[in-house]
Amino acid sequence: MTTPLLQLADVRKRYNIGLPNEAEVLRGVSLTLQPGEFAALIGPSGSGKSTLLNIIGLLEPLTTGSYRLQGDEVAGLDDAALTRRRRSTLGFVFQFHHLLPAFTALENVTLPALMRDGAVSAERRAQAMAMLQAVGLEQAAAKRPGALSGGMQQRVAIARALVLQPPLVLADEPTGNLDTASSNEVFRLMRHMHATLNTAFLIVTHDPRLAARCDRVIELVDGRIESDERQVPAGADNPGASPTPAPP
């Protein structure tokens, strides 16, 4: 059996520890994600979705519990080690402000390589261009994000998140501020990338229609996993299959 991509065990997160306004946002979350999964994380506002995504994304430390990323325990690692991990393992797509406005679309996509290597080789550049092509934006390569529509910006962000082919992409409300058409397009693109690159996706969303089109839906309520179900995504070939509980 392959190593799970990530394994959370009884993860708790408390804020303002020791203060009167101490709050426990995550109350014992256990979750396993296999390589190549395409999962949605849903739940009402304040349920801890973003906190969970930040912890999985190594942007925030957890308070107690265990987090194994590709088999290695990462809880308690220092900032430098977390940053290295983030760079090698994760891609991010955010709801707002996804791109650096001072850089062109192509430069934004080459940024991860520049950050890692200190320079962009011709090979990396071609790779970035191919990725822009894959998201259908080769025409916009030389444009600044300000000159692109929201949907286009989000597609550039997806290209950037995927350019170094990380095993996992984390998306926080990636379609949150897009109209329905752009939203569908971006979602289709993510499914397409998942199919071609076999990258795992974990998508935080409010939109039940989007969640319905994922392979697995994890619902978080009050800092606990309320339900975790695998499903045949809506619009797929075998509509007859019914949701089944995910294996623990």
Next chain:
Amino acid sequence: MGIWLGFERRVALRFLREGRMQSLLIIVGVAAGVAVVAYISALISGLQANTLDKTLGAQPHITLSPLDEVVAAAVPPAGTTALQQTQPRAQRPRSVANWAALVPVLEALPGVAGVSPMVAGAGLAQRGEASKSIALVGVELDRYDRIVQLRRKVVAGNARLGPGEAILGRDLAVDLGVRVGDRVAVVTSSSSGSVSDAVRITALVDLGVRELNRRTVIVPLRAAQSLVGLPGGATNLDLVLTDVWAAPDIAAGLARRWPYKVESWQDTNAPLVSALNAQSVSTGLIRAVVMVVVVLGIASVLVVSVVQKQREIGILRAMGATRGQVLRIFLLQGAIVGALGSALGVLLAVLLVWAFSTFVKGSDGLPLFNITLAPGLALRIAAIATVCGVLAAVAPARRAAALDPAQAIRL
């Protein structure tokens, strides 16, 4: 291996270009600061060099003369206290003991560029009914020329000091109504009575100070010896040095070795030296204050920039930029602003120096004094400003590096 700081440099330059107006303003601000510092430095060093040149052009760097004569008070018997007052002695002209042997020894000392024996005394210059008090100077012309560049100061005639010849200060000649080739009587008085000598004027000199021009009569050493009543003597030895600032040290060394009174030009021009020092200190203060303003300016712009760029910093951190990389992005911005600002500032200073030399003229139509911006000084100021830029960036950069990426993105 990547290019050195490739990522940090690219992002720093883009961030600066993105905040175009802000960057431009602060670079111009740094340039103004650097220009002021460079210009003031050039101006003051030009002014001081000019003042020193004028002062030291007419006097030796070190003067060696016999110790003052003092009257030793009687020692009271043991166990008694005597109230006593000692009448100070009048200082008669005396020769530097053994001066002829001393000259080659002094000349061989490191740092000494020339030695000139001199007999100085007081007297009168007379012509017809005019009688002027004079400072009589007896020298060997070639040696004395090395001390005060006398030949360069000749305004009429040819500097020459044969037996019976003299060189006069310009204003004294006017007072006496004499010209080159005329004769003047020089009269001195000593304990043995008054001595008189007639000399022929070979040249008139401008020593740069009116008082000197009105009183100076330069005659051959031998003539002065007989006029002052010191046959074979020299009242003092004048020294010039290769480095004028070494004068106090060399003077102290000489005073330790030999029982002579040794005075450096700093001793004889104490007010000038303290004026120069005060000037240097206030210039230093001005420069320091301007640099502090520059540092604060860069720092404030970068602090604002860090706040403005929180989200981008958060995105970069999420993408895997290390704290070190974020820190260096902002330090580099400080360095770039400092470097561009100093390049522009040095250019501006060169322009100011040129304007000063071109437009500020003395009554004679010549520039007041020479000021130049030495390339070494310009480079040093530019380097300091760049370092200041980096220092100014330290606090904002640390702030940027310490940003919590999760929070920065959420904002």
